Structures are given as C-alpha cells and as structure tokens.
Amino acid sequence: MSFLVRQISLTADGREIVRATSIAKSQLSLGRAAENDIHLPDLALEPDHARIEQVDERTVRLRATGTLGFELEGRTVLRAEIDPAQGAELRFGGHRITLSRGEDGATILSIRRIDAVSEASEEKEEARVFSLRGLLPGKRLTAWGLAVAILIGFLAVPIWSYASRPANDTRNIYTVAGDRSWSSGPLSQAHHALEGRCETCHQKAFVSVRDSACQTCHKDVHDHAPAARIAMARAEAGLGGKLLAGVAAAFGKPPEGACVDCHREHEGAGPMQPAPQAFCVDCHGTLKDRLKDSKIGNAADFGTSHPQFSALVQTRPGRYPSFLRRSLDGGPTDDSGLKFPHDIHLSATGGVAKMARTMKAQYGFGDALACKDCHKPTADGVRFLPVDMERDCQMCHSLAFETIGGTVRTLRHGQPDQVIADLRAYFRSTGPVEPPALGGVARRRPGDYAQGRIYHAYFGAAATRPSRADDAIRAVFSKGGACYDCHTVTPPGTNGNANWQVLPVHQPMRYMMNGWFDHAAHRTEKCESCHAAPRSHDARQLLLPKIDSCRTCHGGEKSKADVPSGCAMCHSYHIDDGAPWAPATPSLDKDMQDREKLTNSANPALPRMREPG
Amino acid sequence: MATPAASPIRRARGEVLHDGFLRHAGFRWLKIATITCVLSIASYMLVDVTPHHNGGSWYGYTMGTIGALLILWLTLLGLRKRAMTRGRWSLKAWTSAHVYLGLSLIVIATLHTGFQLGWNVHTLAYALMMLVILSGLFGITVYASLPTALSNNRAEMTQVQMLDAVRAIDRQLHDAAQPLTHEQAALVRQSLEDDPFGGGLVARLSGRYPRCATARAQAVLRHWTGDTPDTGNDPLERVDALLERKQAMLARLRRHLKLKALLEIWLYIHVPATFALLAALTAHIVSVFFYW
Numbered sequence: 001m002s003f004l005v006r007q008i009s010l011t012a013d014g015r016e017i018v019r020a021t022s023i024a025k026s027q028l029s030l031g032r033a034a035e036n037d038i039h040l041p042d043l044a045l046e047p048d049h050a051r052i053e054q055v056d057e058r059t060v061r062l063r064a065t066g067t068l069g070f071e072l073e074g075r076t077v078l079r080a081e082i083d084p085a086q087g088a089e090l091r092f093g094g095h096r097i098t099l100s101r102g103e104d105g106a107t108i109l110s111i112r113r114i115d116a117v118s119e120a121s122e123e124k125e126e127a128r129v130f131s132l133r134g135l136l137p138g139k140r141l142t143a144w145g146l147a148v149a150i151l152i153g154f155l156a157v158p159i160w161s162y163a164s165r166p167a168n169d170t171r172n173i174y175t176v177a178g179d180r181s182w183s184s185g186p187l188s189q190a191h192h193a194l195e196g197r198c199e200t201c202h203q204k205a206f207v208s209v210r211d212s213a214c215q216t217c218h219k220d221v222h223d224h225a226p227a228a229r230i231a232m233a234r235a236e237a238g239l240g241g242k243l244l245a246g247v248a249a250a251f252g253k254p255p256e257g258a259c260v261d262c263h264r265e266h267e268g269a270g271p272m273q274p275a276p277q278a279f280c281v282d283c284h285g286t287l288k289d290r291l292k293d294s295k296i297g298n299a300a301d302f303g304t305s306h307p308q309f310s311a312l313v314q315t316r317p318g319r320y321p322s323f324l325r326r327s328l329d330g331g332p333t334d335d336s337g338l339k340f341p342h343d344i345h346l347s348a349t350g351g352v353a354k355m356a357r358t359m360k361a362q363y364g365f366g367d368a369l370a371c372k373d374c375h376k377p378t379a380d381g382v383r384f385l386p387v388d389m390e391r392d393c394q395m396c397h398s399l400a401f402e403t404i405g406g407t408v409r410t411l412r413h414g415q416p417d418q419v420i421a422d423l424r425a426y427f428r429s430t431g432p433v434e435p436p437a438l439g440g441v442a443r444r445r446p447g448d449y450a451q452g453r454i455y456h457a458y459f460g461a462a463a464t465r466p467s468r469a470d471d472a473i474r475a476v477f478s479k480g481g482a483c484y485d486c487h488t489v490t491p492p493g494t495n496g497n498a499n500w501q502v503l504p505v506h507q508p509m510r511y512m513m514n515g516w517f518d519h520a521a522h523r524t525e526k527c528e529s530c531h532a533a534p535r536s537h538d539a540r541q542l543l544l545p546k547i548d549s550c551r552t553c554h555g556g557e558k559s560k561a562d563v564p565s566g567c568a569m570c571h572s573y574h575i576d577d578g579a580p581w582a583p584a585t586p587s588l589d590k591d592m593q594d595r596e597k598l599t600n601s602a603n604p605a606l607p608r609m610r611e612p613g
Numbered sequence: 614m615a616t617p618a619a620s621p622i623r624r625a626r627g628e629v630l631h632d633g634f635l636r637h638a639g640f641r642w643l644k645i646a647t648i649t650c651v652l653s654i655a656s657y658m659l660v661d662v663t664p665h666h667n668g669g670s671w672y673g674y675t676m677g678t679i680g681a682l683l684i685l686w687l688t689l690l691g692l693r694k695r696a697m698t699r700g701r702w703s704l705k706a707w708t709s710a711h712v713y714l715g716l717s718l719i720v721i722a723t724l725h726t727g728f729q730l731g732w733n734v735h736t737l738a739y740a741l742m743m744l745v746i747l748s749g750l751f752g753i754t755v756y757a758s759l760p761t762a763l764s765n766n767r768a769e770m771t772q773v774q775m776l777d778a779v780r781a782i783d784r785q786l787h788d789a790a791q792p793l794t795h796e797q798a799a800l801v802r803q804s805l806e807d808d809p810f811g812g813g814l815v816a817r818l819s820g821r822y823p824r825c826a827t828a829r830a831q832a833v834l835r836h837w838t839g840d841t842p843d844t845g846n847d848p849l850e851r852v853d854a855l856l857e858r859k860q861a862m863l864a865r866l867r868r869h870l871k872l873k874a875l876l877e878i879w880l881y882i883h884v885p886a887t888f889a890l891l892a893a894l895t896a897h898i899v900s901v902f903f904y905w
Contacts, residue, residue, distance in 0.1 A: 047794070143888035147892035154893065184733060186731075208905040209905070266669075
C-alpha cells in the first residue's frame with residue numbers, strides 16, 4: 001500500500017515540472033502545516049486539513065479533520081470514498097488533486113496549484129485593467145445602441161405612424177403619439193384639436209403645407225384682392241430676398257402669399273398671434289408707387305406712416321342720401337338731416353341741465369345730461385345705436401297734445417301723414433276746449449315737461465292757438481312747431497309735394513368702413529377725450545377724432561407707445577364687415593379690468609358714452 | 614498642406630516647439646471661434662424674424678445648416694485622429710479647431726433653436742449636442758490639469774511596475790501567513806483575494822474603497838496584536854507590516870486609476886453621445902422635411 005504524490009508546477013514559460021514522491025503509508029495527512037505528509041502552502045487550508053486513507057485496493061477514504069471540507073467533482077463534502085481505479089478530481093483550497101491508480105497498483109495523487117497566490121497575482125491584461133474597460137459598456141456598443149434606438153424611436157416609429165394612419169381618422173388627439181416627437185411646438189388654441197394629426201396640414205410627405213390644406217376647413221376665406229393686383233402691389237424683393245425666394249422655391253415652398261406666410265403654427269399654445277405689420281408693409285408701405293390707381297395711401301406704421309382717416313359722410317340727406325369718403329383733414333361735414341346742438345345739451349348750466357336734474361330719479365340723469373343719456377351702445381359695445389326719438393328724446397321732447405279721460409294723445413313721430421290726419425280728426429270732432437299744445441321744443445319751460453304731459457302754451461301769438469286744423473298743421477311743421485326744431489321740413493307745394501314733408505334722417509353707425517374701431521375697448525376713456533361734442537353747435541359737424549388723437553396712445557407695432565398697434569388691430573386682411581381677428585390676450589384683458597376697477601372707484605359716475613365709429 | 618519650409622519659419626518667429634493644441638498657432642482657432650460667435654449673436658439681434666426667432670425662419674435654417682455641417686466636420690476628428698500629420702493642417706491644428714469650433718457650436722445651435730425648446734426630437738438633438746460639447750469641455754479640462762498629477766503620483770513607476778509591486782507584497786503575505794491559524798490566515802486571504810482593480814465605477818472615479826479587504830484585514834489584525842509587544846518573531850507582526858506596505862501601494866495604484874479614469878470617462882460619454890447626436894440630427898432633419 002503506497003501513494004505516489006506528484007506535485008506539478010509550471011515554469012515561467014509554461015513548462016510543467018513534476019516532482020514525484022512515493023510514500024509507503026496507508027494513511028496520509030494533508031494540510032498547510034509543514035509536518036503533513038502532503039504539505040500544501042495554501043492559506044485556504046487548515047494546518048491539518050484532511051486524511052487520505054487506503055482502505056483496500058479499490059477504496060480510498062478521504063476525511064476532513066476540521067469543519068472545512070474539500071470539493072469532490074464540484075461538490076463540497078467532508079468525507080468520501082473513491083475507487084482509485086475509477087479516479088476522481090478533488091479540490092483543496094487553491095489546489096487540485098487528481099486521484100488515479102498507477103500500473104503498479106499504487107494510488108497516484110497528482111497535485112497542481114490552480115489558483116494564483118492572490119487576485120493581483122493572476123494574469124492581467126494591462127490595457128484592460130488600468131482603463132475603464134469592463135467597468136462601463138463599450139463605447140462602440142453604447143454608440144451604436146443609442147444611435148439605433150434613436151433612429152427607431154424618432155425616425156422609424158413616426159414614419160410608420162404616418163404610413164399606418166387609418167383612412168378615416170377618428171382617433172382622440174391624446175392617443176396619437178407616433179409622430180408626436182416630431183412636433184416642433186404646440187399648435188395654437190384654435191388648432192388644438194389637430195394636435196397629433198400631423199397629416200391634416202402636412203398632407204404629403206416632403207411636400208410643404210399648401211393653402212389647399214387650410215381651405216379644407218376655412219372654405220369661406222377670400223383673398224385680400226385679385227391675385228394679379230396683389231402680385232403687382234408686392235414690393236420687389238432685394239437681392240437677399242430674391243436669394244431666399246430662390247432657395248425656398250428650390251426646396252419646394254409655395255410662392256409668396258401662402259396662408260402659412262402670415263399664419264405661423266407650432267409657435268406655442270394659446271391664441272395664434274395676428275400677422276405682424278411687416279407682412280402688410282411689404283405691399284402697403286409703398287403701394288402708391290406700384291398701384292397708381294389705388295385710392296388708399298401708403299401706410300407702413302400707424303405711429304409714423306399712416307394716412308389721415310377717411311370717413312364715409314353723408315353729403316346729401318334725404319330719402320336717397322348720397323355718401324362720399326372724405327379725409328378728416330378737410331374737416332368734412334356729415335349731414336344726417338337732423339338739427340341738433342350738442343353743446344346746449346351737454347352744458348352743465350342752462351335749461352337742459354336744469355331739466356335733467358328734475359328727472360334724475362326717473363331717468364338716472366346726473367346734474368347735467370351726459371352722452372350716455374341719449375346714446376345707447378350696441379349689444380357688443382362696439383358701436384352706438386342710432387338715437388331713437390321715442391327712447392332717447394321723448395322724455396323731454398314730448399309730442400303730447402291732448403288728454404282724453406286720463407289718456408294722453410301723442411303725435412306720431414316719424415309719420416307726418418299720421419300727424420296731419422290726427423290733427424284734422426281733432427278739429428273735426430267736438431271743438432277743443434283748449435287749443436292743442438303744438439309748441440316747439442324751444443318753448444318748453446323747466447318744471448312741466450315730463451313725457452306725456454301737455455304744456456299749454458298760452459302766450460300771445462295766435463299761431464300757437466290754432467282754431468282750425470290747417471292752422472294747427474302749419475303751426476306744428478313751421479318754425480316754432482314741434483317738428484321744425486329738429487327736422488328739415490318742406491311745406492306743401494315744394495318739389496311737387498302736396499303735403500308737408502319731413503326730410504328722412506339717416507344716422508350711420510359706422511363711418512370708417514375699412515378700419516375697425518371698438519368702443520368697448522376704449523371704455524376707460526371719456527367720450528370727450530376723443531369727441532369734441534360739448535363744443536359742437538351743429539349736428540352736421542363730424543365729431544370723429546383725427547389720427548393724431550389716436551396716436552396719443554397708439555403707435556406702430558414696435559413703437560414704445562402705450563399701445564403698440566400693428567395693422568391687424570384695426571384692419572383685416574381677409575376683409576369683411578366683421579372685426580379684424582385678434583387673439584385674446586389674457587394679460588391685456590386683466591390689465592383692462594384692473595384699470596376699469598381703478599377708474600370706477602375713483603369716479604363711480606364715469607359716463608359710459610360712446611359715439612358711432 | 615504646409616510646405617516643409619513653412620514649419621522652421623514659424624518656429625523661428627518664437628513659437629514653442631511643444632505647443633499644445635489649445636495654444637496652437639497663438640490661439641488662432643479660439644479667435645476664429647470667438648469671431649464666429651460674435652457675428653452669430655449680432656446677426657441674431659439684427660435680423661427681425663416674425664413672430665419671433667425659430668429654427669424654421671430663413672435665419673434659423675441658415676444657422677441650422679452651419680451647425681449641422683459643423684457637427685459633421687467635428688465628428689470627422691474620430692477618423693482624422695487616426696492619421697497623424699504635421700504642418701498647417703496637422704492633427705494638432707485640426708484638434709485645436711475641433712475644440713474651439715465645437716465650443717462655438719453652443720452659440721450657433723442655441724441661436725438656431727431661437728430658444729424654443731420642448732419635448733421633441735429637435736430638442737433631443739440639441740440636448741445631445743450640448744452633452745457632447747460639455748463632455749468635451751470636461752475632457753479638455755482634465756487633459757489640461759490631470760497629467761501633472763498623474764505623473765507625480767506614479768513616482769516614475771510604470772503601471773506594470775505598480776502591479777508587480779502589489780504582487781510581490783502578496784507573495785510575501787502568502788508566505789508570511791503560512792504559520793498562522795486558519796482564522797488568521799483567512800483574514801490574510803481576504804486581502805489576497807481582493808481585486809485591486811475591483812470596486813465599480815464609482816470607486817474608480819472617486820478613489821474611495823470603503824470595503825477594501827486589506828484595510829479591514831489590518832484593522833482586525835491590529836485588534837489582535839494591539840496589546841502584545843512586538844518581539845520581532847511574531848508572524849502576525851510581519852503580516853501587519855506587509856499589510857501596511859500593501860495599503861500604501863494600493864493607495865498609489867488607486868490614485869493612478871482614479872486619474873486615469875477621469876481622463877477616460879468623458880470619452881465614454883463624448884463618443885456614444887456623438888453617435889446618438891448624429892442619429893437624432895438625422896431624425897431632426899428628416900422630420901423637418903418630411904412634415905415640410
């Protein structure tokens with residue numbers, strides 16, 4: 001019974017050196033201590049680690065002396081019996097022991113150190129261990145990984161999303177996400193419902209947005225002027241402009257004048273901004289140079305280069321009035337057919353004011369009449385309704401002429417024929433106890449004027465006390481009569497008329513047909529600051545403010561004025577009768593509300609007076 | 614290409630032979646990049662784009678084209694650096710231009726965006742570009758400051774010599790620990806089996822190894838030997854001395870690794886981010902023309 005112990009070690013160049021020792025013992029001790037039969041200088045072993053015993057020819061018994069075992073074919077065990085003829089591989093710490101049977105029947109233990117003395121002693125590749133390789137994923141791998149991921153996520157997916165769009169797209173905008181990452185910014189408020197539905201506007205890949213895409217919904221939008229005229233009106237581009245236009249054309253952009261030129265999208269949520277002044281100035285800045293026949297002057301900036309306003313004024317009143325567009329510079333008059341002195345009515349002293357004071361409670365007048373007492377705004381506040389005799393005048397200017405059983409009889413306003421008929425009827429029936437009250441407005445006296453009450457003007461002149469119908473009719477239509485004070489009256493026989501004629505009154509609600517003025521937006525201003533009504537003694541005086549008056553607050557788009565105003569504030573490119581489109585600006589609205597509160601608290605009785613624009 | 618005669622003439626004008634890429638040719642590319650930035654900013658102020666600056670205006674497209682071409686050229690350094698040449702278009706000149714023009718891209722690309730950023734592929738490309746530039750900036754900073762520290766730390770040892778020193782100590786530890794009890798030997802084995810290159814990226818960059826087995830082994834050892842006098846033949850004392858030496862060597866090695874890691878780490882961002890940027894730039898440009 002003997003063991004053959006073969007200690008195998010490697011030289012530096014990898015050659016094996018085998019030292020074989022034959023030990024004629026039936027039992028060997030194995031451990032780190034030097035006195036062992038098999039001495040393995042291995043810190044993983046105990047000084048006395050195990051016993052190897054040859055039990056019989058076919059059995060070798062291994063037994064760990066301590067609690068640390070050894071490995072047999074990969075499993076850690078404390079004891080094992082091995083048939084040397086079959087052999088086995090054992091592992092003690094960093095050493096591998098191969099057990100086999102020699103030709104002479106001896107058990108061969110081939111011992112080989114397989115672990116290096118320390119981790120540092122193991123073979124290291126300098127370039128690897130001293131760099132970050134191994135600690136981080138490789139640069140190449142990361143680079144290609146990221147690149148491919150981005151190309152898939154931000155190129156392939158959006159294109160796939162575009163290509164796989166259902167023909168009838170009824171998806172919710174919040175569920176469409178495929179090409180969301182391509183959107184350069186949110187759409188404006190009005191187009192929010194199209195968010196994520198890129199193809200609504202970007203109809204064909206690599207084809208820029210066309211007007212036809214806009215016109216799918218905006219069917220009624222008409223052009224500013226005939227295309228040929230617009231082409232003629234457009235200022236010729238400079239060298240840079242031509243270059244840009246050339247580049248744009250090369251990239252397939254539509255020629256100038258496309259919807260998207262002015263209406264930019266993806267510029268942020270909230271209302272779309274109105275077209276900047278520059279787009280208008282391209283043509284209108286020097287329009288007269290190119291469109292000689294144009295009736296409108298050059299305009300480049302409201303503050304510095306804008307013609308005087310022109311108003312559509314009535315030059316001839318009547319049933320078929322004629323109108324002319326006149327510049328305010330010439331001091332045009334506007335003859336509505338009505339006689340009316342603003343100054344008397346607005347005076348803080350005098351009969352009108354006195355009368356107003358007596359009617360405070362009933363009509364809400366102040367110490368004197370104010371604009372609002374007669375001028376009523378339209379529902380939207382933009383303009384003013386025509387003055388209505390029954391609503392706005394009659395509280396003072398009564399047309400009552402008789403009371404029968406407590407009912408007041410009134411001459412019918414606006415119907416001269418009915419007036420005549422009523423008066424004839426009055427004289428045909430039982431003779432008047434008192435002559436009818438037919439006096440003109442100038443003859444009313446304070447204290448007895450409320451609507452529906454008769455003022456008996458018994459002073460003097462026989463003409464005021466007609467005893468016959470014709471006299472009464474003449475009296476009412478003639479100077480000093482009820483109609484004559486406000487209206488232009490033509491007696492019978494003139495212009496071939498058989499009867500008395502009252503010139504029809506036409507009160508325009510709008511004077512500036514191409515510009516938009518919103519009284520509601522100016523409610524913080526007093527009426528008088530723009531309209532010189534308190535000094536106007538003649539209704540034909542046009543009380544519209546000139547451009548200089550506006551310029552005290554309004555300047556050009558980029559000016560430092562209180563209210564920088566682009567063209568789009570008053571003018572509409574797609575001209576119609578409505579207001580020019582303007583975005584709701586929350587900050588401005590808030591500012592206006594604040595101002596209103598301030599002004600109202602400072603002056604609660606601030607009149608809300610408006611003039612027709 | 615520079616004529617062979619050109620170089621001596623330029624040096625004769627007082628240029629230093631070992632002029633770094635940052636100072637190349639009297640900061641020529643720094644000047645060019647500065648002028649580019651000033652011109653870009655001035656034109657941004659002067660050009661009136663309505664309603665406001667954005668990448669889709671003619672000015673935006675111009676800046677975008679310049680920026681994209683610049684990015685492509687900057688990327689070419691990756692190819693160019695593999696061919697070292699001298700002269701006017703030397704690799705050094707190229708690198709100098711790469712650094713300064715790359716920095717000027719911050720201005721050009723930011724003006725291209727018109728400061729309109731969002732969660733989209735366009736801003737992704739911008740963000741990746743900024744990541745590339747900032748990582749490059751970090752790279753320049755460490756290239757300028759760390760080599761001195763690296764060289765001081767090495768004490769004229771090569772990397773392999775540092776590793777061999779650790780190995781030599783390990784071998785001595787192994788031998789010195791043979792007489793120890795199993796428990797004590799296990800402690801030494803911990804130190805031996807600790808990988809000096811182990812301990813993740815954070816440890817490598819910070820140079821802090823709180824779970825260093827050698828330090829722990831020594832601490833426990835000192836606990837045992839603390840109250841016994843050093844008689845000169847206690848194997849524990851010998852092991853203690855060896856652990857001390859190993860710690861010192863490890864500290865030097867780890868400082869070296871830290872400095873090297875700082876010199877390398879930016880490229881792990883710079884290069885992959887560049888590829889990601891090229892992909893995002895492609896998606897950005899295609900998307901703009903796809904939905905034109």
